[in-house]
Amino acid sequence: MxxxxxxxxxxxxxxxxxxxxxxxxxxxxxxxxxxxxxxxxxxxxxxxxxxxxxxxxxxxxxxxxxxxxxxxxxxxxxxxxxxxxxxxxxxNDERFFKMKTTIVYGLFAALLGIGLLRGQSYLAYVMNEMMPMKSEGWMILTRRLCAAFAVLAIANELVWRTMSTDAWVKIETFGFPVALMAFLMWQFTALQGYLITDDPEKDA
Missing domain, CATH: 1.20.1050 (Glutathione S-transferase Yfyf (Class Pi); Chain A, domain 2)
Structure with a gap:
């Protein structure tokens, strides 16, 4: 570090x-x-x-x-x-570039899901030093984020298969990132009670 x-x-x-x-x-x-x-x-x-x-x-x-x-x-x-x-x-086929987003979100969902099946939070492994949180909080966040990535993967498939390229570019550039950021901010606020602070009485 x-x-x-x-x-x-x-x-x-x-x-x-x-x-x-x-x-x-x-x-x-x-x-x-x-x-x-x-x-x-x-x-x-x-x-x-x-x-x-x-x-x-x-x-x-x-x-x-x-x-x-x-x-x-x-x-x-x-x-x-x-x-x-x-x-x-x-x-010479734009569909490959559009499918990339589905596969990225899908793989993130799959990786988090594999961890959950093993009773682990891979998010905690990556982010715990940055944001210390109780294991129960990490498991909750991991389940929710796994579901969110799965929803985004499905949403991308629906968008690029049913809408214009113009619509996909706008949603890919702004819609999906904003939605994910808003979701994460909501979750971090909702899980404040699981954060580990320097106050031992508050963490107890």
């Missing part, structure tokens, strides 16, 4: 959220255009998705340089973006 370098919270947020916002802006700019690359015709959405990959990697590289670390979730997300971005380009 001593190798972690401090970073301005605003800079951290820009590096974490900036690539997604840039993807959205690039998509808005070129969504009606068609590009011919190496003799193959690509839609504006696919080009925006491909441009998103180096933008994300650059932001992660800067974040790693400034802090000396990357979370497992960030590394996993980057791998998924690269993998499904490559499939999108290879098959």
């Amino acid at each position: 001593s190798d972690i370098k401090p970073i301005n919270p605003v800079v951290k947020q820009v590096l974490e959220l900036g690539p997604t916002v840039l993807f959205f802006l690039i998509y808005l700019k070129i969504k009606e255009d068609t590009f011919v690359i190496a003799g193959t015709e690509y839609s504006g959405f696919i080009v925006a998705a491909l441009v998103f990959v180096p933008i994300l990697l650059f932001a992660m590289g800067v974040l790693w340089h400034l802090t000396g670390q990357l979370s497992r979730m960030q590394v996993f997300t980057a791998f998924m973006v690269i993998f499904f971005g490559a499939l999108t380009a290879w098959f």
Whole structure:
């Protein structure tokens, strides 16, 4: 932990959220255009998705340089973006990039679910040092977040299969992250009673 370098919270947020916002802006700019690359015709959405990959990697590289670390979730997300971005380009099919979100949320739900079946909270393993909480609280939060990720995975499938690409991009960029953030804030507030503080009488 001593190798972690401090970073301005605003800079951290820009590096974490900036690539997604840039993807959205690039998509808005070129969504009606068609590009011919190496003799193959690509839609504006696919080009925006491909441009998103180096933008994300650059932001992660800067974040790693400034802090000396990357979370497992960030590394996993980057791998998924690269993998499904490559499939999108290879098959010239935007559905692969849209399915990425379903698989990411689905895997998170599955991992948390596996832990629950084993009577464990993998969230506690990852976050307990950052936010000490009683084991009962971690189990409650893990169950709820597992369900939330499963709902988001299903919601993404419904959105990209039944709505326009425009609608999916907007919901993917803003709708899902805002919904997840609001859910987490609600849960942290609801589970305040399980937090471990420095007051032994309050924790008893």
